[in-house]
Each structure stands twice: as structure tokens, then as C-alpha cells.
Amino acid sequence: MQSSILRLLFLVYGVWIAGLAAAQRADFVTVTPERSYGDPYTGDMVSNGIITPLDQDMNNFYIRNADGVIEILLEADAKIGLQTRVQRGGFESGQVVCHVADQVHRFELPKVLYVRRNFQDAKAVRDYLASGAKPIFDGKLYVDPLSDHLPTEQEPWISGRFVRENGRFMDVKVGDDIYQIGTQGHDGQHRIMGLLKRTDIQPFTQQAFVHGHMEGDVFHASEVALRLLEDPAGKDDPALPRYLFIGDSISGNYDKALRAALKGHLNVYHPPTNCGPVRKGVQNIVQWLGAYDQPGMHWDVISFNFGHWDSRNTKEEYQAGLETVISELRKTRAKLVFVTTTPIPRGYPGPEDLQSDDRAPGRVQQTMSRFINPWALEVMARYPEIGICDQHALLTSEPFYATWMEAAGRADKSKSNSYGDLHIGGILSEPAGRLLARRVLDILDQEETPLADSPLTLGQLDPDRQRPATKGLDVDDFIDLLNKDERLRKYNR
Numbered sequence: 001m002q003s004s005i006l007r008l009l010f011l012v013y014g015v016w017i018a019g020l021a022a023a024q025r026a027d028f029v030t031v032t033p034e035r036s037y038g039d040p041y042t043g044d045m046v047s048n049g050i051i052t053p054l055d056q057d058m059n060n061f062y063i064r065n066a067d068g069v070i071e072i073l074l075e076a077d078a079k080i081g082l083q084t085r086v087q088r089g090g091f092e093s094g095q096v097v098c099h100v101a102d103q104v105h106r107f108e109l110p111k112v113l114y115v116r117r118n119f120q121d122a123k124a125v126r127d128y129l130a131s132g133a134k135p136i137f138d139g140k141l142y143v144d145p146l147s148d149h150l151p152t153e154q155e156p157w158i159s160g161r162f163v164r165e166n167g168r169f170m171d172v173k174v175g176d177d178i179y180q181i182g183t184q185g186h187d188g189q190h191r192i193m194g195l196l197k198r199t200d201i202q203p204f205t206q207q208a209f210v211h212g213h214m215e216g217d218v219f220h221a222s223e224v225a226l227r228l229l230e231d232p233a234g235k236d237d238p239a240l241p242r243y244l245f246i247g248d249s250i251s252g253n254y255d256k257a258l259r260a261a262l263k264g265h266l267n268v269y270h271p272p273t274n275c276g277p278v279r280k281g282v283q284n285i286v287q288w289l290g291a292y293d294q295p296g297m298h299w300d301v302i303s304f305n306f307g308h309w310d311s312r313n314t315k316e317e318y319q320a321g322l323e324t325v326i327s328e329l330r331k332t333r334a335k336l337v338f339v340t341t342t343p344i345p346r347g348y349p350g351p352e353d354l355q356s357d358d359r360a361p362g363r364v365q366q367t368m369s370r371f372i373n374p375w376a377l378e379v380m381a382r383y384p385e386i387g388i389c390d391q392h393a394l395l396t397s398e399p400f401y402a403t404w405m406e407a408a409g410r411a412d413k414s415k416s417n418s419y420g421d422l423h424i425g426g427i428l429s430e431p432a433g434r435l436l437a438r439r440v441l442d443i444l445d446q447e448e449t450p451l452a453d454s455p456l457t458l459g460q461l462d463p464d465r466q467r468p469a470t471k472g473l474d475v476d477d478f479i480d481l482l483n484k485d486e487r488l489r490k491y492n493r
Contacts, residue, residue, distance in 0.1 A: 045212060048210065049070065049207065049287060050287045051203045052291065060074070061201060061208075063207075065284075072218075078222055078224060079194050080195075080197055080201065081193035082192050083190070083192075084096060084098040084189050091141075100228050103231065105228060114161055115170055115183060117138060125156045126153065128151060129151070133179060135182065136180075136181055138182065139181035141191065142193045148161075148174045148175050150174060158172075159174070160179065161173045169181060191225045205229050206226045207227040209225040209226075230272070232267070241267070241301060241444060242299050243267065245270055246275050246281070247270075250342055258433035261433060261452055262440070265446070276309045278313070279317075281325045282324045285328045298334075301337065303337040308363070315360075315371070315375050326386075330383075335387070335443045340368075342432070343368050343422075344366070344368060346365055346405060346408075346409060347410065348411055351366040373392055387443045394491045395432070404419060407469070419468050427466075430482060438492065442492065453483075
């Protein structure tokens with residue numbers, strides 16, 4: 001009797017496990033032609049996403065992105081490479097230094113590198129040859145030797161030995177001649193194929209860019225370029241909440257001030273990129289969120305902004321993109337904060353109305369106050385749990401920003417402006433970073449937690465040493481703005 005009950009329990013358990021596996025498999029089998037895209041140069045199928053594991057031998061793995069989860073099968077001779085920015089001169093020095101936030105990874109390069117660039121078809125080869133072999137983009141660097149080869153209609157690729165960096169291109173020697181081939185891809189990063197091995201593939205802390213083809217529901221990868229993401233191991237203080245802030249170059253301006261204000265209070269992260277327009281957020285939000293469902297990689301709070309890059313977007317497209325991003329953010333169960341887009345100063349052209357195709361008028365005065373921010377706040381009103389950090393109100397209200405608001409801008413793109421442009425660099429970024437830090441702590445119910453002291457020195461605040469945009473700085477008022485919670489909170493809600 002007891003054994004019969006046990007057999008029944010095991011049967012029920014087996015059915016439950018099979019059902020769970022089937023449900024997971026249903027999530028995994030999401031590959032359609034729309035979920036990968038064709039390389040415009042080679043015709044290969046291309047996809048990318050954060051790596052999640054499948055088997056211990058790493059012959060297979062999954063990548064997860066906004067479209068679902070895609071199964072990747074490595075072909076027997078698949079090349080594994082590194083995708084990263086490389087500082088000028090890095091290839092000649094024989095070392096790649098990869099910075100991911102405050103983590104540094106070093107990779108030694110062989111003395112000789114090779115470059116290959118594929119063409120999609122015979123027509124692409126004919127067009128290239130007809131152009132007089134002008135410089136081309138989308139090549140890749142290779143560690144393993146490649147023979148010299150010029151493109152033909154039957155063998156549509158060019159390959160040769162890397163000679164030197166030449167601006168945006170590489171000088172590549174093919175036979176006795178030099179050709180210029182660009183090797184930068186996504187986010188201006190180089191692809192160095194063959195530099196890594198299968199054993200270097202790690203789940204949850206890498207994004208994979210895969211080239212290959214589909215067979216059924218499985219993506220067969222001939223090349224995989226790994227982009228390193230932040231690894232919390234050995235970095236996080238497990239006693240502190242985890243915070244991700246998403247934004248464009250403005251978030252890069254206040255990055256230092258934000259981190260300084262939250263030092264000792266939160267583990268702080270930013271996606272390894274300029275997050276750009278909301279369209280980029282839709283395409284990449286799953287990768288940016290990482291493996292938040294894994295132990296120790298959750299998010300307690302996330303702030304986000306898209307705006308300056310959307311200054312020519314339509315209301316419909318912008319709001320739809322925000323809704324998609326918010327849908328993914330809410331899955332993390334983190335507290336959410338939307339950051340309003342900072343203003344366009346008056347050194348830019350005067351305000352304009354919506355364009356004939358209902359697009360916002362671009363980077364002109366009042367675009368953010370009349371269009372982008374109201375459109376965004378209309379979406380946020382549907383989610384009362386999302387907090388608001390109103391950086392736009394801060395910059396348009398505080399006397400500290402009056403000179404910058406009046407004089408900064410690039411109405412004439414051919415001329416520089418000593419007052420700056422729409423970015424808020426230097427000490428201009430300090431109040432913006434601390435404003436957001438205050439909002440983040442407050443939404444975590446840490447209203448009584450003081451911000452860490454600003455690292456600014458009296459020398460940095462000397463009015464006689466200020467740049468034009470902050471000339472005549474009222475030091476006492478500025479310090480009060482940085483440190484008085486009441487002044488910061490009036491711009492948050």
C-alpha cells in the first residue's frame with residue numbers, strides 16, 4: 001500500500017515537472033523571423049540578449065531579450081570573441097582594457113591580427129568594386145590567421161592582416177595593397193573573434209551577439225561576441241539595496257554626484273551604454289535589467305528617463321515605448337522612479353510647434369516643457385506607484401542654473417559655446433544627482449537617511465574659478481541646495 005502511494009506521488013510529481021518544463025519550453029520557443037534580424041551586410045541572421053544557461057558543456061545556451069528567450073546552439077567550429085570599446089592605440093599595444101563600471105578586465109592580444117568583412121551577395125560585391133573599393137564598415141578582427149582575399153561574386157568577402165588604426169577604420173593589408181575596413185559594431189564596440197573560448201561563456205553577466213542561421217526553433221551560431229556586464233560578485237554589499245539608473249548622456253553627467261550621494265546606502269548600477277531614445281529602451285530593456293530573477297541580482301529600485309533623443313518623436317510612438325519599458329520594469333517588482341528630461345537652454349533656436357507629421361520639433365527651446373515631459377507624465381499618471389524626480393523643474397527654477405539656462409546652447413552647430421550645451425557637466429550636475437538620490441532613498445522609505453556628503457571642495461566652489469555657466473557662484477546658497485532636503489524634495493513627487 002505504501003509503495004503504491006509512493007508510486008502515485010512520483011507519478012503526480014513527474015507530471016507536474018513535465019508540465020513545468022513544457023511551460024518553460026513554451027517560453028523558450030519564441031523564435032520567429034521577427035525575433036532575429038538579417039545583417040544588412042552579410043545576410044546572416046543576427047540576434048543578441050543576456051545569456052542564461054542551458055547545459056554545463058556550453059554547447060547550448062539561451063539568450064533572453066525583449067522578444068523572449070532564444071535557444072542558441074554553437075556550431076562545432078563556432079568562434080567566440082569579445083565585443084568592447086578599445087581605446088585608441090590599444091591594438092598596437094597588444095592589450096584590450098575593458099571597463100565595466102568600476103570593474104576592469106584585461107585581455108592580451110596576439111602580435112598579429114586579421115580583419116574580415118563579408119558581403120551579403122554578388123550584387124553587394126559588384127557595388128563595392130564599382131565604388132573604387134572605398135572604405136567599408138562592419139568588419140571583424142580575428143585572432144586566427146586568415147589568408148589574403150579580395151571579394152568576388154563567388155566568394156563574397158575581403159580579408160587580410162591588420163596594420164594600424166586609421167581614424168574610424170583599420171588599415172588592412174591584402175596582398176600588396178592597403179584597404180580601410182571599420183570593425184566597430186553595436187555601440188561603437190569592436191568585435192575581436194577567437195579571443196575567447198567556450199569556457200569563457202558565463203550566464204547572467206554577459207550579453208551575447210550571435211551570427212548564424214535558424215533551423216526550426218533553434219538558432220545555430222557560427223560566431224558569438226560576448227559583451228561583459230557588471231558582475232555583482234565581490235562588489236555588492238549584500239546588506240544594501242540594489243539600484244539601477246537608466247538614462248542617456250545626462251545620466252552620465254550626474255553619475256558621479258549620484259553615486260557619491262548614495263555611497264554606503266545602495267549598490268548602484270547603470271547599463272553599460274548611453275540608453276538613448278525610448279526605442280533603444282524597448283529593444284534593450286531586458287538586457288539592461290539582467291538576471292534579476294537570480295539570487296543576489298534583483299533590483300530594489302530603478303530610475304529611468306528617455307527624452308532628449310526623442311525630441312523628434314511623436315506622442316503616440318513615445319508613449320507606446322514608455323509603456324513597453326514600464327511593463328518590463330514592473331516585472332522586477334522594484335520601486336520605480338521616472339526622471340523628467342532636463343530643459344533645452346536658450347542658446348538653442350526658439351520654440352516651435354508640432355511638425356506636420358505630429359513629431360515634436362527637435363532640440364529647440366521648450367520642447368521638453370511643452371511636449372516630451374507632459375507626454376511622459378501623462379503615462380506616469382496611469383501608474384501612481386511610480387515616483388517622479390523632476391530634474392526639469394530643478395534646472396528651470398533654481399537661481400544657480402539661471403546663467404546656464406540663458407546662455408548655453410548650440411544654435412550655430414559650427415561654433416562652440418563657452419557656456420556649454422544641453423549637457424550639465426561639472427558642478428552643474430551636482431544638484432541634479434543629489435535630487436535623484438534623495439528621491440530614490442525616499443521611495444525606499446528611507447526619508448530619515450541623510451545623503452552622503454558631497455565631495456566638492458572649497459577650491460572647486462571658489463566663485464573666481466568658475467566656468468562661464470556658473471560664474472559668480474553663490475557658494476552658501478549652492479551648498480544649501482545640495483544639502484537641504486526641503487529644497488530638494490520640492491522638486492520630487
